Amino acid sequence: MLDWISSHYKSIFITIWWIYIISIGLWILLQKRSPGSTLAWILSLSFIPILGFFIYYVFGPKKISRQKLNRRRSRIMLEKLQGLWGSDLYEQPIAEKYLSLTQLSQNTTNIPMSYSLDYELYSGGQATYEALFQAIRDSQDYILLEYYIFDNDETGKVLRDLLTEKVKQGLDVYLLVDTIGSWRLTRGFMRPFVKAGGHLSYFHNLTWRRLFSLINFRNHRKLVICDGDIAFTGGVNITDTQDLRRDPNAFHDVHIKLSGPAVTWLESIFIEDWHYSSTDATLFKVTRENYKRKESIKVSDPDAYTLVNKNLYRVQVIPSGPDTDYVPILRLIVSAMHRAQHRIYLTTPYFVPDDSALMALTSAALKGLDVRILVPQRSDNIMVTWAARSWYHELIEAGVKIYEYGPRMLHTKTIVIDDHLSFIGSANFDNRSFHINFELLVLCYDKEANKAQHQEFLQALESSQRIQHHSPNFGQRMIESLARLSAPLL
Numbered sequence: 001m002l003d004w005i006s007s008h009y010k011s012i013f014i015t016i017w018w019i020y021i022i023s024i025g026l027w028i029l030l031q032k033r034s035p036g037s038t039l040a041w042i043l044s045l046s047f048i049p050i051l052g053f054f055i056y057y058v059f060g061p062k063k064i065s066r067q068k069l070n071r072r073r074s075r076i077m078l079e080k081l082q083g084l085w086g087s088d089l090y091e092q093p094i095a096e097k098y099l100s101l102t103q104l105s106q107n108t109t110n111i112p113m114s115y116s117l118d119y120e121l122y123s124g125g126q127a128t129y130e131a132l133f134q135a136i137r138d139s140q141d142y143i144l145l146e147y148y149i150f151d152n153d154e155t156g157k158v159l160r161d162l163l164t165e166k167v168k169q170g171l172d173v174y175l176l177v178d179t180i181g182s183w184r185l186t187r188g189f190m191r192p193f194v195k196a197g198g199h200l201s202y203f204h205n206l207t208w209r210r211l212f213s214l215i216n217f218r219n220h221r222k223l224v225i226c227d228g229d230i231a232f233t234g235g236v237n238i239t240d241t242q243d244l245r246r247d248p249n250a251f252h253d254v255h256i257k258l259s260g261p262a263v264t265w266l267e268s269i270f271i272e273d274w275h276y277s278s279t280d281a282t283l284f285k286v287t288r289e290n291y292k293r294k295e296s297i298k299v300s301d302p303d304a305y306t307l308v309n310k311n312l313y314r315v316q317v318i319p320s321g322p323d324t325d326y327v328p329i330l331r332l333i334v335s336a337m338h339r340a341q342h343r344i345y346l347t348t349p350y351f352v353p354d355d356s357a358l359m360a361l362t363s364a365a366l367k368g369l370d371v372r373i374l375v376p377q378r379s380d381n382i383m384v385t386w387a388a389r390s391w392y393h394e395l396i397e398a399g400v401k402i403y404e405y406g407p408r409m410l411h412t413k414t415i416v417i418d419d420h421l422s423f424i425g426s427a428n429f430d431n432r433s434f435h436i437n438f439e440l441l442v443l444c445y446d447k448e449a450n451k452a453q454h455q456e457f458l459q460a461l462e463s464s465q466r467i468q469h470h471s472p473n474f475g476q477r478m479i480e481s482l483a484r485l486s487a488p489l490l
Helices: 002-007 009-029 035-046 051-059 066-081 086-090 096-109 125-138 154-168 191-195 262-278 282-300 328-338 355-366 382-389 392-398 431-436 447-461 474-485
Strands: 114-116 118-123 142-147 172-178 199-203 223-226 230-234 254-259 313-320 343-347 370-376 401-405 414-417 421-425 439-444 464-467
Touching: 096 313, 096 328, 114 262, 118 125, 118 313, 118 447, 125 154, 125 223, 125 230, 125 254, 142 154, 142 262, 142 282, 154 172, 154 191, 172 262, 172 282, 199 262, 223 262, 230 262, 230 421, 254 262, 262 282, 262 313, 262 439, 313 328, 313 447, 328 355, 328 414, 328 421, 328 431, 328 439, 343 355, 343 447, 355 370, 355 392, 370 447, 392 401, 414 447, 421 447
Parallel strands: 142 172, 172 199, 343 370, 370 401
Antiparallel strands: 114 313, 118 254, 142 223, 223 230, 230 254, 313 439, 343 414, 401 464, 414 421, 421 439
């Protein structure tokens, strides 16, 4: 037997290899990925026999299957908590050319266009933390926080102690963090908060049963809600690496503050994530009491919520994740880009576009629009940097202006389209944010909000260098091409 094996080992190896290739190829094909992504996975895993099954099981699937039911149950429980701001949600006029966009967003997310009483843009971690921590100090009833990264550094310690103090004052405080992104946040570090009565949960907490099935599906959202009245969201995490006061090479990022009815929709996203992650239903009672309070105010003092002569910001909250088949964020961004008539200004730390997004950008430039892309000169992921540069030539040839931000790592995720459309949130311009992560964007249809993000973009350009030509040598082209081939995997 051994002699036969030794004399036929090549044939045995080839047979096993082909069985492996066919098996994993069929598995990937059944996922109904794009042809490019399917091919990238098959080619990559072809050179990793047997181990490829494990790799694809952990990082390959783009959809949550068994967990969808749990999230649907959470959404059903939220139905009674929505629409409590009455018809005010739907009364704001909007230009006819954007009506189909608002409908697209509503049909893919079940969230209608709403409005905010405020829209404040914070540039940098320092400004964000100052406003955020002050809002937490001023909170009277409850605080909800959801973060991808919550580090156990000085920034994390300051926030932990602040939250602990608010719990001791009698407030209900709920903190949801991503297990992978916040891997440094130990339960020992958070013990004072939990001991005081604070609620802490980890999104997709990795047990042995869930270790390999859920590790790739991360909650990348950044969201804070105070008393159900104001909310903060954007790209800033809780970490020293986003605060110039603590780190001279801190990432540059932006955040926004909203207030009013739009907060209700942001709150519903948090409640769904919390219930899905912890199965703890106590938050429903907390928020329900707050909504009853708001309703009593509206009844006793109708003028308290009168909207006449107020500067309202028409916004639409866009959550996205692997629990939906509609890919809302990518769909809304591409649709908005196709509606552009004058300019598209895109800022992203990770530029890995799919075919639809790339075509939207190049088509806009070929029509003569002012299309600009701002990326970091060197991101914290060198593979992403190489992959992004592999698209430079065709983008520049189409008329797209590309700028690289030099001073520090650029972590901003915004899009400015013409004079009225603007996106801001947690989603990068890459495959992971479009298809795999749980993300959150805010689409605003207001000229003033657009102007604020426009100014932020132009200010960042002052510290950036335009890429006029991209003609790498043979070695660089090979590296960029290989990185681009792996782009669907990034």
